[in-house]
Amino acid sequence: MNDMSRPPVAAPPKISAEDVVSFCDFFYKKTGISMDASRRYFIDRRLEERMAANDCKTFREYLALVKFQPGGGEMQALINEMTVNETYFFREDYQFQCLTRHMLDEIADRRGNNRAPIRIWSVPCSTGEEPYTIAISILENWGRANDFDIEILASDIDSRVLGRAQEGIYEARALHRVPTKVRDTYFRKLDNDRWQVIDDLRESVDFSLVNVCNPTQMARMRGIDVIFCRNLLIYFDDLSRRRAAEHFYEALNPGGFVALGHSESMSRISNIFNPRKFPEAIVHQRPVS
Amino acid sequence: MALLKAKAAENVANPASQSGVSPASLDSDDPMERRRAVQQCVEEPNPVAALLGLLREEHENIVRQAAFTELAALGTSEAAQGLAELLSNADPALRNGALEALVAMPEQAMGLLAPLAFCDDPDVRIFAVMMANELPSERTADWLIALAAKEQDANVCSNLAEAIGGTGRRDALPVLQAIIERFPREPYLAFAAETAMTRIREG
Incomplete structure (x- = not known):
């Protein structure tokens, strides 16, 4: 068969600059995530994939599907494509040291005789490395762990990563900072390059789909003692950051803590938290009273 | 193992979702309830005037911040103008809050820069410069x-x-x-x- 006789290859659907601006605006309103229209290649590629998957010939047709599809399945698929999920165990581990050396003791001391569970929330939890790291850090490094019930909640806006998080299977490179003894205690080897978190640990973390800009979903999150929200707010604009910070305030118990990513600063977002400087990290505390 | 499964979405104590449907009062002694009342203000016929009026009366930071956020979320020129007027208020916390809220509504804030350059009060011009620096x-x-x-x-x-x-x-x-x-x-x-x-x- 010569070139002339080949069937024509379908060109990818065309997405104009106006389409991208319109999409960024829509995506922001739905998720609070500010997509920069200058990242055309990233956005176009993912939109084209979703349009092809739904057999949409034009961007307008696809946007109508996303907006009006009953059940919102395509909106979720789009969110899954547009969000970045790259992490590993014990990433920026100084914050977990801060948790087990200081924050948890403060929370436990404030509890007094009240033995309500200590509740820790990892958001976004991506594929689960962070909430499992939190669980392992507590079990390994907090001497009072057996005196309290501890609940670890883990949420993400991306439903696909939540499935992977619950499955708890990781390539060896995700475990490169995990000490051998810890790895052998909390993981089982599946094959040469894959490890799975042990069942007890996987079953102790509660994974859920949450958009931190959605007031209805955030209203379910209450009575939290520590929130790890690292490297999420950098994708938000000022207003969405403020909104998220206020949702966190309401989700936290008085005296509860928020840990942000190392390049993020709560003082540039909102003054409703008090900065707390510990030897390992600066975190942000809801005032006790 | 000391870890428990929480079933976050279903089992976590849920006062807010229940209280979200009941009206909160701005006269409450509880700042968290006044804060919730502020968040409900946006449903009123003239939320900008209500929120700006509240900001002048309210002294609890957590309530004020909710009002600033709601004004920024409204994003109207009326809200921006009202916030700009707070830049000359005697209360530094109000001035700073207004500046931060304006930065969170960049389109409206940029529209205010030109008139603010002509303000007689140099402190307001300083705030305008700080605002421009954030945009x-x-x-x-x-x-x-x-x-x-x-x-x-x-x-x-x-x-x-x-x-x-x-x-x-x-x-x-x-x-x-x-x-x-x-x-x-x-x-x-x-x-x-x-x-x-x-x-x-x-x-």
Whole structure:
């Protein structure tokens, strides 16, 4: 068969600059995530994939599907494509040291005789490395762990990563900072390059789909003692950051803590938290009273 | 193992979702309830006036911040104008809150820069410069340079020099040099302007 006789290859659907601006605006309103229209290649590629998957010939047709599809399945698929999920165990581990050396003791001391569970929330939890790291850090490094019930909640806006998080299977490179003894205690080897978190640990973390800009979903999150929200707010604009910070305030118990990513600063977002400087990290505390 | 499964979405104590449907009162002694009342204000016929009025009466930071966030979320020119008026309020917390809320509504805030440049109060002009500094764009850089070319207050010029240094605009160099010459008895201002010029040249 010569070139002339080949069937024509379908060109990818065309997405104009106006389409991208319109999409960024829509995506922001739905998720609070500010997509920069200058990242055309990233956005176009993912939109084209979703349009092809739904057999949409034009961007307008696809946007109508996303907006009006009953059940919102395509909106979720789009969110899954547009969000970045790259992490590993014990990433920026100084914050977990801060948790087990200081924050948890403060929370436990404030509890007094009240033995309500200590509740820790990892958001976004991506594929689960962070909430499992939190669980392992507590079990390994907090001497009072057996005196309290501890609940670890883990949420993400991306439903696909939540499935992977619950499955708890990781390539060896995700475990490169995990000490051998810890790895052998909390993981089982599946094959040469894959490890799975042990069942007890996987079953102790509660994974859920949450958009931190959605007031209805955030209203379910209450009575939290520590929130790890690292490297999420950098994708938000000022207003969405403020909104998220206020949702966190309401989700936290008085005296509860928020840990942000190392390049993020709560003082540039909102003054409703008090900065707390510990030897390992600066975190942000809801005032006790 | 000390870890328990929480079933977050279903089992976590849920006062807010229940209280979300009941009306909260601005007269409550509980700041969290007043805060919730503020969040419900947006459903009222004239939320901007209600929120601005509340900001002048309320002293609890957590309630005020909710009002600022709601005003920023409304994003109207009326909200922006009301916030701009707070920039000259005697209460520094209100001034700072208004500035932060304006930064969170960039389109409306940029529209305010031109009139704020003519405000008689140099403190308000300083806030306007700080606001422009948080809204980096060619348009705000133009505004900063234009204001620096005519500004007669040394403290405003000091803030302008710092903000202009971050724009990287070489056409600002003569304006910064003019600031040094305009205030020969203010060595700190010469230092600020020279630092800005160095940043631009090295940038």
